[in-house]
Amino acid sequence: xNAVVVNRVSKVFNPGTPNQVDALVDIExxxxxxxxxxxxxxxxxxxxTLLRLIANLIEPSQGDVLVNGKSAAQAxxxxxxxxxxxxxxxxxxxxxxxxxxxxxxxxxxDKAKRRARAQEMLELVKLPDFARHMPWxxxxxxxxxxxxxxxxxxxxxxxxxxxxxxxxxEMTREHMQAELLNICNQTGTTVVFVTHSxxxxxxxxxxxxxxxxxxxxxxxxIDVDLGRDRTExxxxxxxxxxxxxxxxxxxxxxxxxxxxxGFGGVDDR
Amino acid sequence: MNTRGLATTVVxxxxxxxxxLSGWELxxxxxxxxxxxxxxxxxxxxxxxxxxxxxxxxxVVSGTNxxxxxxxxxxxxxxxxxxxxxxxxxxxxxxxxxxxLNAIPIVVLVSIFVNQYQSTSEMxxxxxxxxxxxxxxxxxxxxxxxxxxxxxxxxxxxxxxxxLDVLVKARIPNALPYLFTAxxxxxxxxxxxxxxxxxxxxxxxxxxxxITSNMANSKNAVAWSYVLGACLLGLAFYLISIALxxxxxxxxxxxxxxxxxx
Numbered sequence: 001x002n003a004v005v006v007n008r009v010s011k012v013f014n015p016g017t018p019n020q021v022d023a024l025v026d027i028e029x030x031x032x033x034x035x036x037x038x039x040x041x042x043x044x045x046x047x048x049t050l051l052r053l054i055a056n057l058i059e060p061s062q063g064d065v066l067v068n069g070k071s072a073a074q075a076x077x078x079x080x081x082x083x084x085x086x087x088x089x090x091x092x093x094x095x096x097x098x099x100x101x102x103x104x105x106x107x108x109x110d111k112a113k114r115r116a117r118a119q120e121m122l123e124l125v126k127l128p129d130f131a132r133h134m135p136w137x138x139x140x141x142x143x144x145x146x147x148x149x150x151x152x153x154x155x156x157x158x159x160x161x162x163x164x165x166x167x168x169x170e171m172t173r174e175h176m177q178a179e180l181l182n183i184c185n186q187t188g189t190t191v192v193f194v195t196h197s198x199x200x201x202x203x204x205x206x207x208x209x210x211x212x213x214x215x216x217x218x219x220x221x222i223d224v225d226l227g228r229d230r231t232e233x234x235x236x237x238x239x240x241x242x243x244x245x246x247x248x249x250x251x252x253x254x255x256x257x258x259x260x261x262g263f264g265g266v267d268d269r
Numbered sequence: 270m271n272t273r274g275l276a277t278t279v280v281x282x283x284x285x286x287x288x289x290l291s292g293w294e295l296x297x298x299x300x301x302x303x304x305x306x307x308x309x310x311x312x313x314x315x316x317x318x319x320x321x322x323x324x325x326x327x328x329v330v331s332g333t334n335x336x337x338x339x340x341x342x343x344x345x346x347x348x349x350x351x352x353x354x355x356x357x358x359x360x361x362x363x364x365x366x367x368x369x370l371n372a373i374p375i376v377v378l379v380s381i382f383v384n385q386y387q388s389t390s391e392m393x394x395x396x397x398x399x400x401x402x403x404x405x406x407x408x409x410x411x412x413x414x415x416x417x418x419x420x421x422x423x424x425x426x427x428x429x430x431x432x433l434d435v436l437v438k439a440r441i442p443n444a445l446p447y448l449f450t451a452x453x454x455x456x457x458x459x460x461x462x463x464x465x466x467x468x469x470x471x472x473x474x475x476x477x478x479x480i481t482s483n484m485a486n487s488k489n490a491v492a493w494s495y496v497l498g499a500c501l502l503g504l505a506f507y508l509i510s511i512a513l514x515x516x517x518x519x520x521x522x523x524x525x526x527x528x529x530x531x
Contacts, residue, residue, distance in 0.1 A: 057423055077429045089420030093442045102438065106428045 001069045003158055003190040004031040004054055009063035011049055011216075022215035023049045027063070029209065029218065033157065036184060036191045038201035038208045040247065041254065046216025047194045048162055054192060055083055055160050067158065079107060081158040082151030086166045088143035090135040090150075097122070097131040100150045107154060121149035124183055141172040148180070152187065159184075159191045166196065174235075177203055181230055198251070202226075202243045203235060210247065212254040220250045308490040317494035324476075324498040331475035332502050334391055335463040338398020339456060339506075345399070346406025347448070353407075354414040354440065364411065371404050379466040394466040394475075401462045402455040406448070413447025414440045449514035456506040464499055476502065 006029040013021040024046040031037050039047035052058045053065055056072035067075035075081060082103070090099050100118040101109075109117075122128050125145040135143055144164055151159055165173045177200060184191055195201050201208045202224055210220040224243050226234055234240055290310045296302065297309035304312065317324065353360040378400070382393035421439045430438065467477030476499045483492035 052423075055427055057426055076427060079428060081427070083424065083427045085420050085423070087418075087420050089418065089424055091421065091439070091442070093445075103428050106425075106430050106434060106438075 002030045003033045003068065004192065005066040007063050009053060009060045009065060011053060012061045025215040025217050027218060031190060031192065033190050034188055036193065036204055036206045038193045038195055038205040039211060040195055040198065040201045040208060041211030042213055045211040045213040047211055049216065051160055051162055051192060051194050055081065079103060079154050080156055081160050082154065082156040083160045084147045084151045084164045086163040088147040090143055090146055092135050096133050096135065096146050099135065099146055100153050103150065103154050117153055121153050125149045141168055141176060144168065144176060157190060159189050161191060162194045163196065178232065180204065185228060198244055198247050202240060202247060203230065208247055210250040210254065219254050222246055222250060304489050305487055308493055312490045313493040313497060316490035317497050320491055320494055324494055327474065327476045327479045327495060328498045328502050331463045331477065334394045335398055335459040335506065337395045338463065339402050339459040342399040342402025342455065343406050343452065346403045347410055350407050350411035350414055353411045367404050367408050371408055375400060376462050376465050380469045383470045389472050393471060394463055397466045398459045398462045402459050405455040405458065406451045409447045409451035410444050413444030417443050452510045453514060456510040457503050460503045460506050
């Protein structure tokens with residue numbers, strides 16, 4: 001069974017008004033369990049919209065989305081996925097452990113069980129001594145780790161991430177990417193990951209989905225066969241650079257196409 | 270706070286205060302200003318210590334009026350802000366009016382209240398303080414309940430949280446700093462309103478009315494000692510609201526809540 005199936009999905013914002021935007025048109029995508037899929041493309045290509053459709057934070061205008069074989073709405077209600085955003089989005093009145101416990105609280109877990117799981121998660125993201133800290137006492141990278149711990153707290157099989165490392169500096173970012181891969185290898189979690197960064201997409205993913213704007217559509221899906229055990233050395237391999245070039249060229253042709261055909265709108269760059 | 274921190278925060282304003290008071294004293298003595306024009310700080314202090322019991326009694330009257338108004342206005346403001354949050358239409362109707370009312374000196378309404386109650390009643394003053402506090406609390410708390418971080422809203426939706434969960438886990442905690450910002454503004458305002466309301470009639474038992482009656486009797490130093498009492502009462506209210514805020518905000522680091530001043 002596929003972890004995610006996106007079946008001929010279109011999304012129109014503000015239909016029938018002068019502000020109508022065709023955010024996504026005819027999206028087809030299947031994601032297998034254990035896959036790490038990055039969505040990459042220029043601003044306005046609908047990658048975040050696609051992620052939110054999978055999360056059932058918004059409803060498709062046409063088509064349907066299946067998560068773990070059920071409707072996206074049911075999967076959300078069952079908390080089948082965890083989610084992390086560009087902003088860590090920690091609740092600043094809750095301690096680190098209380099933040100991680102929040103999804104479990106809403107599932108009705110008792111306190112002892114929640115505490116134990118929060119501690120387990122803090123060890124997973126290598127912050128075992130920070131349970132009682134308040135979010136503002138943590139650096140940006142540490143806050144993002146807590147957000148990942150919170151997203152994984154209920155042991156979901158699917159992790160949805162919207163540019164989670166976008167606000168971090170380059171060094172922290174590379175470090176967090178390696179940690180994320182580690183965690184995914186340990187837990188076997190499937191990941192859908194929105195990013196702007198080509199090296200980030202290539203380093204993390206088993207598949208990179210290249211998207212084009214106006215209207216948002218998938219132009220190319222690139223398999224990244226760099227093996228599962230990726231380390232810092234992976235970033236220096238020729239195969240890594242080869243894939244970066246491949247993704248970059250796919251993105252360039254996206255821009256060429258949208259310039260050439262015009263799609264009724266003027267490209268603003 | 271360490272000793273050096275204390276020295277740098279307390280010493281400069283204390284020095285300014287001492288300089289100001291000595292300048293005042295020298296001015297009055299040097300130019301031989303008449304007490305009805307401006308009494309000296311030393312004569313105000315003498316009048317203050319001679320009339321301590323009277324000033325205290327008047328402060329209790331004004332302070333009680335302000336406190337009743339502060340509590341009643343806060344409770345009403347919180348209650349209505351929940352209604353505003355729940356019903357968009359009510360919000361769109363009430364919020365512009367509340368913001369507008371916050372910007373005008375509605376304390377003048379007290380003369381109307383004075384007509385509606387017996388001349389010995391403290392109700393007009395308490396009602397006025399309640400009304401002023403109510404709008405400050407309403408505008409701020411409603412804002413705190415509504416302006417929840419978009420990421421928090423999406424997260425809670427991803428957890429399939431019910432509207433009640435969203436209220437308890439996100440909206441109310443988010444609104445708390447807004448409430449304390451409102452109280453910080455409302456507490457001194459309630460005291461000011463209680464004083465000013467006394468100028469519009471009713472019993473001559475509070476600080477505000479004592480100031481006017483002593484002025485009328487040319488007991489200027491005594492009038493000024495009531496002014497001193499009024500300053501101290503306003504300060505006390507302000508300090509209490511700051512203390513309340515510190516209890517809740519020390520956990521959050523810098524207080525994130527904004528606020529709207531009237």
